[in-house]
Structures are given as C-alpha cells and as structure tokens.
Amino acid sequence: MGRAIELPGENPTFKAHPKMTFRRGAYAYLVETVGDKTTYTVTDGTNTLSLPIRWSFGVGGQTWILEYQGNLYDSLVSYYPAIDGLDITMGDERITPHTLEEAMGRELKQGETKACFGCHATNAVIDRKLTLESMQLGVTCEHCHVGANAHLLDALQGEFASVPPKLRKLSTEDISNFCGQCHRTWEAVLRGHFEGEINVRFQPYRLANSKCFDGADPRISCLACHDPHQDVVRQDSSYDPKCLNCHAASTQPASAAARAGAPPCPVAKANCVSCHMPKVNLPGGHLAFTDHQIRVVKPGEPYPN
Numbered sequence: 490m491g492r493a494i495e496l497p498g499e500n501p502t503f504k505a506h507p508k509m510t511f512r513r514g515a516y517a518y519l520v521e522t523v524g525d526k527t528t529y530t531v532t533d534g535t536n537t538l539s540l541p542i543r544w545s546f547g548v549g550g551q552t553w554i555l556e557y558q559g560n561l562y563d564s565l566v567s568y569y570p571a572i573d574g575l576d577i578t579m580g581d582e583r584i585t586p587h588t589l590e591e592a593m594g595r596e597l598k599q600g601e602t603k604a605c606f607g608c609h610a611t612n613a614v615i616d617r618k619l620t621l622e623s624m625q626l627g628v629t630c631e632h633c634h635v636g637a638n639a640h641l642l643d644a645l646q647g648e649f650a651s652v653p654p655k656l657r658k659l660s661t662e663d664i665s666n667f668c669g670q671c672h673r674t675w676e677a678v679l680r681g682h683f684e685g686e687i688n689v690r691f692q693p694y695r696l697a698n699s700k701c702f703d704g705a706d707p708r709i710s711c712l713a714c715h716d717p718h719q720d721v722v723r724q725d726s727s728y729d730p731k732c733l734n735c736h737a738a739s740t741q742p743a744s745a746a747a748r749a750g751a752p753p754c755p756v757a758k759a760n761c762v763s764c765h766m767p768k769v770n771l772p773g774g775h776l777a778f779t780d781h782q783i784r785v786v787k788p789g790e791p792y793p794n
C-alpha cells in the first residue's frame with residue numbers, strides 16, 4: 490500500500506515500457522518515458538495534446554493524473570498488466586470523446602480529487618483542504634497509526650510498547666470498517682448501489698456476506714489473513730491454516746479450536762481458497778479480484794451479490 494501513488498521517475502512500469510501506444514476511434518495515444526519524465530500524448534491526426542504525467546495511481550493497474558490549464562484530470566487510457574498494455578480506463582468505457590481534451594482525460598471535480606488522494610496518499614487532505622504540496626505518496630504509517638511519527642521514533646529504538654493499542658483491540662467488525670475506510674465498508678457498498686461483479690473488489694462487504702463471517706471472531710478478521718505491512722501473499726496453500734482454525738480437517742476429529750457449526754470439506758484437504766475464494770474479473774476492464782464471499786462455487790451459478 491506504500492506504493493499506491495508513484496512519481497513517474499520511480500514507476501517500474503514506465504522503465505519497462507518506455508513507449509506505449511493505443512488507438513481508439515479517431516484518437517491515437519502515446520505514453521513515452523525519457524529519463525524521469527513521462528509524457529502522455531493524444532492526437533487526432535491534426536491537433537496534438539501532450540502533457541507530463543504528474544502521478545501514477547495503482548501498482549498493478551495504473552491510471553495517471555494529468556494537469557491541464559490548472560486543473561487535474563485522470564487519464565482516459567490506463568495500463569493493465571493482464572494485457573501488458575493500454576486500454577480505456579475502467580468506468581470510462583461509455584465516454585465518447587468529441588474533443589482532444591475529452592480524449593485526453595476526465596476532469597476531476599474538487600471533491601473527487603480529495604477522495605482519490607485521501608485514500609491513495611497520506612496527509613493529502615488537511616482540514617478538508619487538498620494539500621498536494623505536503624502530502625506523502627502512498628499509504629504510510631501515519632495514515633493508519635495516528636500520531637505515528639512519535640511512535641516510529643520509539644519503534645526505531647526497539648520500543649514497540651507505545652504502538653497505539655487501539656488498532657490491536659478492535660473487533661473483527663471494527664477492523665473491517667477500519668480497512669473499509671479505503672477498501673469500502675459494507676454500508677458504503679449498499680449505499681453506493683454497487684451491484685454485480687463490480688463489488689468483488691470491496692472485501693469488507695464480500696466477507697461480511699460470507700457464512701464464515703462472525704464480527705466477534707478474530708479468526709475471520711482481515712488481520713487473520715493479511716499483514717497490512719506486507720504485500721499480499723499469493724500462494725493458496727498458505728491460507729489453509731486460517732480456514733482450518735475453524736473448519737475441522739476432514740480426516741481428523743474436530744479440534745477443540747474448531748468452531749461449532751463449521752463443517753469439514755467433503756472434497757479436498759488443501760488449497761481451500763483455490764475453490765472457495767475464486768478470482769472474479771471486473772466487467773469491461775482487465776482486472777481480477779479475489780472473492781472474499783467464501784462459499785461453495787457451483788458451475789454456471791450467477792455471481793451472488
């Protein structure tokens with residue numbers, strides 16, 4: 490999460506792809522990197538608009554923030570690792586650009602800019618004002634550990650006792666809401682009417698809809714499976730012990746720790762998440778997310794909302 494925003498000079502995608510091109514309708518795009526600078530160019534064959542990329546949002550899939558005539562825009566074209574190239578930014582598929590400016594990107598309204606940087610950076614919004622000059626890129630310690638700078642000093646000296654105890658004491662439900670500030674809470678998803686595959690990226694919502702979820706049981710909290718200080722572990726078998734904390738392994742009698750009512754699997758003994766937490770593709774885009782609504786997946790069954 491520390492890399493949720495990057496400057497062009499530090500972005501490995503630009504280093505690996507110094508020249509990326511794309512064409513949609515009458516417009517041709519070029520994203521070109523020379524040294525520390527990356528330029529985003531769109532042309533209709535007659536006129537050309539060329540702007541420096543100010544920030545990249547996202548580590549895998551990337552959308553770029555451009556500045557044009559004093560306003561911020563998000564790029565109409567994004568990079569997707571799944572196709573190792575450019576395509577229209579997710580959510581913008583229905584935009585039919587009529588001018589070069591519209592083909593370049595979408596102007597961010599003030600509230601929107603605050604929201605983007607509020608989730609992807611630290612100290613970007615102070616007293617409800619956008620403070621891009623003083624923000625730190627990415628989700629840093631301070632964002633989750635309020636007053637973390639003082640604690641960090643202690644931590645550097647090997648003194649961890651002063652870590653704000655608040656986070657450790659939160660219930661499973663409260664952790665979901667804490668992470669949900671950015672990953673979206675159950676309520677936010679309902680209020681936003683995010684229906685269908687689009688909501689698979691909102692883990693607190695999906696997890697709460699799973700039969701495994703119990704807001705008072707720490708074995709199903711985000712922190713049971715993830716360490717927010719590290720990259721996500723992409724190895725199915727490493728999650729088995731988490732499931733077996735509640736589900737009895739089929740060969741053994743239920744352990745004392747197994748939760749009442751959590752049956753064993755009649756099918757397999759390992760790699761639980763490979764079948765019960767399937768990857769779901771987002772519509773239109775080239776991004777897949779892991780469904781946190783842990784369940785028996787039946788072939789041909791529609792996506793459960």
Ligand code: HEC
Pocket residue numbers: 490492493494546547548549607608609628632633664667668669670671672711712715716717719720721
């Ligand atoms: C301040 C906003 C914020 C909060 C709070 C937050 N996250 Fe994130 N998280 C992000 C952003 C932004 C990304 C995406 C980074 C990217 O891929 O560009 C992310 C990515 C992740 C990833 C994927 C990392 C990877 O290696 O691909 C995991 C796992 C994760 N967050 C878990 C958590 C958990 C667990 C919590 C609660 C303890 C939490 N997050 C709280 C903003 C936040």
Ligand code: HEC
Pocket residue numbers: 546547548549550551552563579597601602604605606608609670671672673690691776
């Ligand atoms: C409520 C917090 C929040 C807001 C507001 C937000 N993001 Fe994100 N964004 C996230 C999180 C969390 C992720 C990590 C992926 C995930 O789990 O959905 C993410 C992922 C991304 C990615 C990586 C590709 C992808 O879609 O997963 C891009 C690009 C991105 N955001 C751009 C933006 C832009 C541009 C804005 C403003 C228009 C914005 N985000 C607003 C929280 C937020």
Ligand code: HEC
Pocket residue numbers: 490628629630631632633634641644649652656657712717718
């Ligand atoms: C996305 C939110 C998030 C970010 C960013 C974050 N932390 Fe944490 N941190 C947590 C949570 C949640 C806990 C409680 C974890 C637990 O109890 O397992 C925690 C616990 C800790 C602990 C106590 C560990 C323990 O075992 O009790 C230390 C020390 C710590 N964080 C330091 C840092 C430092 C230093 C950074 C920046 C490099 C940082 N954190 C960034 C969420 C975050």
Ligand code: HEC
Pocket residue numbers: 665668669672690692693694696708709710711712713714715721722723724725728731732762766777778779780781
């Ligand atoms: C029972 C275990 C478990 C719990 C609980 C859990 N996750 Fe995950 N999470 C996973 C697995 C498995 C993956 C996929 C890892 C992989 O790709 O191999 C994942 C992936 C992610 C990712 C990366 C994006 C993606 O979809 O692949 C994010 C972000 C994330 N989880 C956030 C959360 C948040 C926030 C919570 C709490 C609401 C949470 N997770 C609770 C198991 C869990």
Ligand code: HEC
Pocket residue numbers: 700701702703706708709728731732733734735736748749750751752761762765766783784785
């Ligand atoms: C906190 C304890 C707990 C954890 C951790 C947990 N589960 Fe469950 N799970 C349950 C309980 C209890 C039920 C039964 C709920 C019911 O039938 O009402 C259940 C139900 C299920 C079901 C049947 C769901 C359905 O739709 O019928 C599957 C499949 C499942 N769990 C798989 C998993 C996998 C895979 C993991 C690890 C990624 C996991 N569970 C982690 C407690 C847990």
Ligand code: HEC
Pocket residue numbers: 729732733736751752753754755756757758759760761762763764765785
């Ligand atoms: C190869 C895919 C696969 C793997 C791997 C797998 N399961 Fe299953 N699981 C299934 C299928 C299919 C069913 C539904 C069986 C049925 O209804 O006849 C099921 C059913 C279940 C149920 C519901 C049982 C009931 O009585 O309602 C639970 C709980 C469960 N699995 C947990 C797990 C756990 C925990 C693991 C890892 C130790 C795991 N599964 C590994 C495919 C798998």
